[in-house]
Amino acid sequence: MASTIRVRASSNGDITEVQALIQHPMDSGFVKNAKGETIPPHFIQQLTFEHDGKNVFAADWGGGISKDPYVKFAFKGAKKGDELKISWVDNKGATDTTTAKIQ
Amino acid sequence: MDMTDVKFSATRRLILQGAGAVALVGLGNLPFGLTPALAAANDKYPEEAFKQKSDPDVIKTLYGKTAEPSDKVKMDAPEIAENGAVVPISVSTTLADVTSVAFLVSENPNVLIAKYNIPAGTLPSVANRIKMAKTSNVTVLVEAGGKLYSASKEVKVTVGGCGG
Numbered sequence: 001m002a003s004t005i006r007v008r009a010s011s012n013g014d015i016t017e018v019q020a021l022i023q024h025p026m027d028s029g030f031v032k033n034a035k036g037e038t039i040p041p042h043f044i045q046q047l048t049f050e051h052d053g054k055n056v057f058a059a060d061w062g063g064g065i066s067k068d069p070y071v072k073f074a075f076k077g078a079k080k081g082d083e084l085k086i087s088w089v090d091n092k093g094a095t096d097t098t099t100a101k102i103q
Numbered sequence: 104m105d106m107t108d109v110k111f112s113a114t115r116r117l118i119l120q121g122a123g124a125v126a127l128v129g130l131g132n133l134p135f136g137l138t139p140a141l142a143a144a145n146d147k148y149p150e151e152a153f154k155q156k157s158d159p160d161v162i163k164t165l166y167g168k169t170a171e172p173s174d175k176v177k178m179d180a181p182e183i184a185e186n187g188a189v190v191p192i193s194v195s196t197t198l199a200d201v202t203s204v205a206f207l208v209s210e211n212p213n214v215l216i217a218k219y220n221i222p223a224g225t226l227p228s229v230a231n232r233i234k235m236a237k238t239s240n241v242t243v244l245v246e247a248g249g250k251l252y253s254a255s256k257e258v259k260v261t262v263g264g265c266g267g
Protein backbone atom coordinates (compact mmCIF):
# COMPACT_ATOMS: atom_id res chain seq x y z
CA MET A 1 0.00 0.00 0.00
CA ALA A 2 1.34 3.34 -0.95
CA SER A 3 2.24 5.81 1.73
CA THR A 4 -0.20 8.62 2.42
CA ILE A 5 2.72 11.00 2.85
CA ARG A 6 4.61 12.73 0.08
CA VAL A 7 7.60 14.78 1.12
CA ARG A 8 10.07 16.94 -0.66
CA ALA A 9 13.05 18.05 1.39
CA SER A 10 15.79 20.03 -0.27
CA SER A 11 18.93 21.49 1.26
CA ASN A 12 20.81 24.54 0.04
CA GLY A 13 23.73 23.66 2.32
CA ASP A 14 22.57 25.53 5.39
CA ILE A 15 18.80 25.41 5.37
CA THR A 16 16.62 22.43 4.52
CA GLU A 17 13.20 23.32 3.16
CA VAL A 18 10.51 20.71 3.65
CA GLN A 19 7.14 20.42 1.92
CA ALA A 20 4.73 17.66 2.81
CA LEU A 21 1.45 16.63 1.27
CA ILE A 22 -0.64 14.01 3.04
CA GLN A 23 -3.68 12.14 1.78
CA HIS A 24 -6.36 12.42 4.45
CA PRO A 25 -10.07 13.39 4.39
CA MET A 26 -9.66 15.86 7.31
CA ASP A 27 -13.39 15.73 8.12
CA SER A 28 -14.14 18.41 10.68
CA GLY A 29 -17.36 16.91 12.00
CA PHE A 30 -19.34 20.00 10.95
CA VAL A 31 -20.13 19.01 7.37
CA LYS A 32 -23.24 17.10 6.31
CA ASN A 33 -23.37 14.65 3.43
CA ALA A 34 -25.97 14.64 0.63
CA LYS A 35 -28.47 12.82 2.87
CA GLY A 36 -28.16 15.49 5.55
CA GLU A 37 -26.22 13.24 7.91
CA THR A 38 -23.26 14.72 9.72
CA ILE A 39 -19.95 13.30 8.55
CA PRO A 40 -18.16 12.30 11.76
CA PRO A 41 -14.86 14.00 12.57
CA HIS A 42 -11.83 12.29 11.08
CA PHE A 43 -8.69 14.37 10.98
CA ILE A 44 -4.97 14.21 11.64
CA GLN A 45 -4.17 15.47 15.12
CA GLN A 46 -0.40 15.31 15.21
CA LEU A 47 2.28 15.37 12.55
CA THR A 48 5.96 15.17 13.38
CA PHE A 49 9.19 15.51 11.46
CA GLU A 50 12.35 13.97 12.88
CA HIS A 51 15.93 14.39 11.76
CA ASP A 52 18.73 12.42 13.39
CA GLY A 53 16.42 11.27 16.19
CA LYS A 54 15.47 14.85 17.02
CA ASN A 55 12.12 16.53 16.51
CA VAL A 56 12.52 19.38 14.01
CA PHE A 57 8.85 20.27 13.55
CA ALA A 58 5.59 19.20 15.16
CA ALA A 59 2.06 20.11 14.17
CA ASP A 60 -1.09 19.87 16.27
CA TRP A 61 -4.04 20.00 13.90
CA GLY A 62 -7.80 20.40 14.26
CA GLY A 63 -10.53 19.74 11.71
CA GLY A 64 -9.94 23.18 10.22
CA ILE A 65 -6.99 22.04 8.15
CA SER A 66 -7.91 21.46 4.50
CA LYS A 67 -8.44 18.00 3.02
CA ASP A 68 -5.20 16.40 1.86
CA PRO A 69 -3.16 18.74 4.05
CA TYR A 70 -0.07 20.59 2.92
CA VAL A 71 2.56 22.10 5.14
CA LYS A 72 5.89 23.80 4.53
CA PHE A 73 8.68 24.69 6.93
CA ALA A 74 12.48 24.93 7.02
CA PHE A 75 15.17 23.94 9.49
CA LYS A 76 18.94 24.05 9.97
CA GLY A 77 21.44 21.35 10.85
CA ALA A 78 20.81 18.76 8.13
CA LYS A 79 22.75 17.95 4.96
CA LYS A 80 21.97 16.37 1.61
CA GLY A 81 21.47 12.62 1.90
CA ASP A 82 20.25 12.78 5.50
CA GLU A 83 16.97 11.10 6.30
CA LEU A 84 13.86 12.82 7.51
CA LYS A 85 11.21 10.74 9.29
CA ILE A 86 7.60 11.87 9.03
CA SER A 87 4.71 10.48 11.08
CA TRP A 88 1.10 11.35 11.67
CA VAL A 89 -1.67 10.11 13.93
CA ASP A 90 -5.36 10.95 13.53
CA ASN A 91 -8.30 11.20 15.95
CA LYS A 92 -9.21 7.55 15.31
CA GLY A 93 -5.72 6.40 16.22
CA ALA A 94 -4.65 5.60 12.65
CA THR A 95 -1.04 6.40 11.82
CA ASP A 96 1.38 6.48 8.93
CA THR A 97 5.12 6.93 8.81
CA THR A 98 7.58 7.43 6.02
CA THR A 99 11.15 8.56 5.52
CA ALA A 100 12.51 10.90 2.89
CA LYS A 101 16.06 11.64 1.79
CA ILE A 102 17.07 15.27 1.84
CA GLN A 103 18.03 16.30 -1.67
CA MET B 104 11.52 26.47 -7.91
CA ASP B 105 8.57 28.41 -6.64
CA MET B 106 8.04 27.17 -3.14
CA THR B 107 4.83 29.00 -2.37
CA ASP B 108 2.54 26.54 -4.08
CA VAL B 109 2.24 22.83 -4.13
CA LYS B 110 3.66 21.59 -7.37
CA PHE B 111 2.19 18.23 -8.03
CA SER B 112 4.60 17.62 -10.86
CA ALA B 113 7.48 18.27 -8.51
CA THR B 114 6.21 15.68 -6.09
CA ARG B 115 5.39 13.02 -8.66
CA ARG B 116 8.74 11.36 -8.12
CA LEU B 117 8.01 11.27 -4.42
CA ILE B 118 4.77 9.45 -5.02
CA LEU B 119 6.74 6.70 -6.68
CA GLN B 120 9.23 6.62 -3.83
CA GLY B 121 6.37 6.56 -1.38
CA ALA B 122 4.86 3.54 -3.07
CA GLY B 123 7.71 1.46 -1.71
CA ALA B 124 7.34 2.71 1.82
CA VAL B 125 5.73 0.60 4.48
CA ALA B 126 2.22 1.78 5.25
CA LEU B 127 1.23 1.51 8.86
CA VAL B 128 -2.39 2.50 8.45
CA GLY B 129 -3.56 -1.04 9.06
CA LEU B 130 -2.00 -1.00 12.50
CA GLY B 131 -3.77 2.16 13.42
CA ASN B 132 -7.17 0.95 14.52
CA LEU B 133 -6.37 1.34 18.18
CA PRO B 134 -8.88 2.48 20.76
CA PHE B 135 -8.57 6.06 21.98
CA GLY B 136 -6.94 5.12 25.27
CA LEU B 137 -3.88 3.59 23.64
CA THR B 138 -1.81 6.50 22.44
CA PRO B 139 0.48 5.43 19.61
CA ALA B 140 4.17 5.58 20.45
CA LEU B 141 4.89 8.37 18.03
CA ALA B 142 2.46 10.71 19.73
CA ALA B 143 3.98 9.96 23.10
CA ALA B 144 7.23 11.51 21.92
CA ASN B 145 5.49 14.81 21.27
CA ASP B 146 3.94 17.43 23.41
CA LYS B 147 0.48 16.45 24.46
CA TYR B 148 -2.26 17.20 21.92
CA PRO B 149 -4.09 20.33 23.13
CA GLU B 150 -7.55 18.77 22.96
CA GLU B 151 -9.29 21.48 24.99
CA ALA B 152 -7.84 24.37 22.99
CA PHE B 153 -9.24 22.87 19.77
CA LYS B 154 -12.77 22.92 21.25
CA GLN B 155 -12.82 26.63 22.09
CA LYS B 156 -15.23 28.95 20.29
CA SER B 157 -13.52 32.35 20.53
CA ASP B 158 -10.07 33.81 19.99
CA PRO B 159 -9.58 34.86 23.65
CA ASP B 160 -10.64 31.40 24.88
CA VAL B 161 -8.19 29.67 22.53
CA ILE B 162 -5.36 31.97 23.57
CA LYS B 163 -6.17 31.47 27.25
CA THR B 164 -6.43 27.68 26.96
CA LEU B 165 -3.37 27.29 24.76
CA TYR B 166 -1.00 29.80 26.28
CA GLY B 167 -2.56 31.22 29.46
CA LYS B 168 -1.44 34.72 28.56
CA THR B 169 -2.52 37.55 26.29
CA ALA B 170 -1.18 38.30 22.83
CA GLU B 171 0.25 41.62 21.78
CA PRO B 172 -0.08 42.70 18.12
CA SER B 173 3.31 42.94 16.43
CA ASP B 174 4.39 44.21 13.01
CA LYS B 175 7.23 41.69 13.19
CA VAL B 176 4.70 38.94 12.56
CA LYS B 177 4.10 38.73 8.81
CA MET B 178 1.04 36.87 7.65
CA ASP B 179 0.49 36.05 4.01
CA ALA B 180 -3.18 35.41 3.28
CA PRO B 181 -5.41 36.13 0.31
CA GLU B 182 -7.75 39.18 0.39
CA ILE B 183 -10.48 37.04 -1.08
CA ALA B 184 -10.67 33.25 -0.95
CA GLU B 185 -12.88 31.87 -3.68
CA ASN B 186 -12.97 28.46 -2.08
CA GLY B 187 -13.19 28.40 1.71
CA ALA B 188 -12.24 24.73 1.74
CA VAL B 189 -8.66 25.52 0.75
CA VAL B 190 -7.22 28.85 1.87
CA PRO B 191 -3.43 29.10 1.71
CA ILE B 192 -2.03 30.97 4.71
CA SER B 193 1.56 31.40 5.75
CA VAL B 194 3.43 33.22 8.48
CA SER B 195 6.98 34.28 9.07
CA THR B 196 8.56 36.49 11.67
CA THR B 197 11.79 38.30 12.48
CA LEU B 198 11.19 37.69 16.19
CA ALA B 199 13.92 35.65 17.91
CA ASP B 200 13.51 32.48 19.99
CA VAL B 201 10.22 31.41 18.46
CA THR B 202 8.85 28.27 20.12
CA SER B 203 5.42 27.95 18.53
CA VAL B 204 3.03 29.35 15.94
CA ALA B 205 -0.77 29.01 15.90
CA PHE B 206 -3.49 29.78 13.35
CA LEU B 207 -6.98 30.97 14.41
CA VAL B 208 -10.12 31.66 12.34
CA SER B 209 -12.61 33.66 14.46
CA GLU B 210 -15.78 32.65 12.59
CA ASN B 211 -15.08 28.92 12.30
CA PRO B 212 -17.07 26.55 14.57
CA ASN B 213 -13.81 25.69 16.28
CA VAL B 214 -11.51 28.68 16.21
CA LEU B 215 -8.13 26.98 16.55
CA ILE B 216 -6.91 25.51 13.27
CA ALA B 217 -3.36 24.47 13.99
CA LYS B 218 -0.48 24.87 16.37
CA TYR B 219 3.08 24.27 15.25
CA ASN B 220 5.89 23.63 17.69
CA ILE B 221 9.15 25.16 16.54
CA PRO B 222 12.26 23.69 18.20
CA ALA B 223 15.59 25.55 18.19
CA GLY B 224 17.16 25.30 14.72
CA THR B 225 13.82 25.37 12.91
CA LEU B 226 12.97 28.63 11.16
CA PRO B 227 9.93 30.62 12.31
CA SER B 228 8.18 30.27 8.96
CA VAL B 229 5.21 28.00 8.27
CA ALA B 230 2.81 27.64 5.35
CA ASN B 231 -0.37 25.56 5.35
CA ARG B 232 -3.87 25.37 3.87
CA ILE B 233 -6.91 25.90 6.03
CA LYS B 234 -10.71 25.72 5.86
CA MET B 235 -12.86 28.79 6.40
CA ALA B 236 -16.64 28.58 6.96
CA LYS B 237 -17.18 32.21 5.92
CA THR B 238 -15.55 35.63 5.78
CA SER B 239 -13.54 35.98 8.97
CA ASN B 240 -10.60 37.46 10.73
CA VAL B 241 -7.59 35.17 10.59
CA THR B 242 -5.09 35.53 13.42
CA VAL B 243 -1.63 34.08 13.74
CA LEU B 244 -0.02 33.80 17.13
CA VAL B 245 3.73 33.63 17.55
CA GLU B 246 5.22 32.59 20.87
CA ALA B 247 8.74 34.00 21.14
CA GLY B 248 11.00 34.36 24.15
CA GLY B 249 8.12 33.42 26.45
CA LYS B 250 5.86 36.19 25.10
CA LEU B 251 2.94 36.01 22.74
CA TYR B 252 2.60 38.14 19.61
CA SER B 253 -0.11 38.26 16.98
CA ALA B 254 -1.12 39.51 13.55
CA SER B 255 -4.62 39.52 12.07
CA LYS B 256 -6.18 39.97 8.69
CA GLU B 257 -9.70 39.70 7.32
CA VAL B 258 -10.10 37.13 4.56
CA LYS B 259 -13.28 37.32 2.49
CA VAL B 260 -14.73 33.95 1.56
CA THR B 261 -16.97 33.55 -1.48
CA VAL B 262 -17.88 29.88 -0.98
CA GLY B 263 -17.58 28.49 2.56
CA GLY B 264 -15.60 25.37 3.34
CA CYS B 265 -17.74 24.05 6.17
CA GLY B 266 -21.25 24.21 4.71
CA GLY B 267 -23.35 21.18 3.92
